[in-house]
Structure formats: C-alpha cells, structure tokens
Amino acid sequence: MKAVKSCLVCLISYCHTHLEPHQRVSGLKRHQLVEPMDRLEDRMCKIHNYQILELFCQTEQAELPSGRFYFEVQVKDKTGWRLGVTRESVSRKDVITFTPENGFWTLNFSKHKLVFFGNLEVRLPVRAELQKVGVFVDYDAGLVSFYDVEARAHIYSATGCTF
Known part of the structure; x- marks a missing residue:
C-alpha cells in the first residue's frame, strides 16, 4: 500500500x-x-x-526561499495578539504598517475582534475563544493559511503572497 x-x-x-x-x-x-x-x-x-x-524551527525556516512549513501558537487567555509571517527583508526598527506591501501577512485579535491585515482589513467571525492558532505557509504557491487548531477549522487564507 x-x-x-x-x-x-x-x-x-x-x-x-x-x-x-x-x-x-x-x-x-x-x-x-x-x-x-x-x-x-x-x-x-x-x-x-x-x-x-x-514542526519546529520557525525562525530558521523564515529564510527559506521555497517550500512549506507549519507552526502553532498558543493564544489561550490572551486578550490581544498578532501573528503571521513576514518577509525577511522588512525593517524591524521603523514604525511599520502591517500590510502585504510592507511584507506582513498577519492575523490580529483585539477587543474580541479578529482581523486579517491584507490589502484591505478582513474582519472575521469569532466562533469561540481561540486557544491555539496554526499557521501554514507555502512559499511556492504564495499561500498563508490560519487555522483554529482545537476546532480543526480554517480561519482564513491569503493567496498571491510574495515573500
């Protein structure tokens, strides 16, 4: 088989x-x-x-020009958070707007609102309290996907990403 x-x-x-x-x-x-x-x-x-x-090495994998990776982040009991992926070349010292043009693909939770920051802000439904968020990146396909790990449910996917 x-x-x-x-x-x-x-x-x-x-x-x-x-x-x-x-x-x-x-x-x-x-x-x-x-x-x-x-x-x-x-x-x-x-x-x-x-x-x-x-499953590990998120930081090291961030420098890969191709391939796929997945990681999970514990967000349980957090009142606000932002997670996602960023281009290696972004400045980490300047004031930055979290947009794809600036090299960011992020999911933000604040004040009981869940938002994906893309070219436009995409407000997403919050079904239940998120406990763990999975992030899947496919460099070659230009894809970033976010998942509710506990519910085994898709939250949002961004396509056409250029890392």
Whole structure:
C-alpha cells in the first residue's frame, strides 16, 4: 500500500488503513500529519533536539526561499495578539504598517475582534475563544493559511503572497 500521510510525532508514514487510528483516537488526532515523505530521519533538526523540521524551527525556516512549513501558537487567555509571517527583508526598527506591501501577512485579535491585515482589513467571525492558532505557509504557491487548531477549522487564507 502507498503512504497517504506522514505523522511528525510518530515519525512514520501511513497508508489509508493504518492512518485510521489517527483520525479516530483523540490522543492521536492532535498529531501533526503532512503529505507523505521519505526518510523522515533526514528532516530532523540537530539544533532543536532532533525534532522534525516541519514542526519546529520557525525562525530558521523564515529564510527559506521555497517550500512549506507549519507552526502553532498558543493564544489561550490572551486578550490581544498578532501573528503571521513576514518577509525577511522588512525593517524591524521603523514604525511599520502591517500590510502585504510592507511584507506582513498577519492575523490580529483585539477587543474580541479578529482581523486579517491584507490589502484591505478582513474582519472575521469569532466562533469561540481561540486557544491555539496554526499557521501554514507555502512559499511556492504564495499561500498563508490560519487555522483554529482545537476546532480543526480554517480561519482564513491569503493567496498571491510574495515573500
């Protein structure tokens, strides 16, 4: 059988049949699944205790000119936050407007309002209190997506991003 997903926690690739427990068992549902990949051991990060590169190393991956990565941020009990991705070349010393033209693709939560800062501000519905937000970036496709990790729900995606 051909692998359909790789688990970044178990460090194993699974076919449809053996993937089923990851979709049914609550403890396994939290495991990060990605498209199947060969040689998971080659993707281990020597800096971060040999953790898988797709799950850690957000700062190091920010410099990659291509590829994909995913990270999660705990936002539970926070009254305000902004998270997302930025172009490597942005100035970190000047006063900045968080827009794609300035190299920012961010999701902002403040005063019980959720807003994506793109070319226009996109106000998004807040279904429940967010606890953990997942951010997926595909450099080659120019895509940034945000997810409610606990609800396993898509929040917003920005396309046409130029990193």
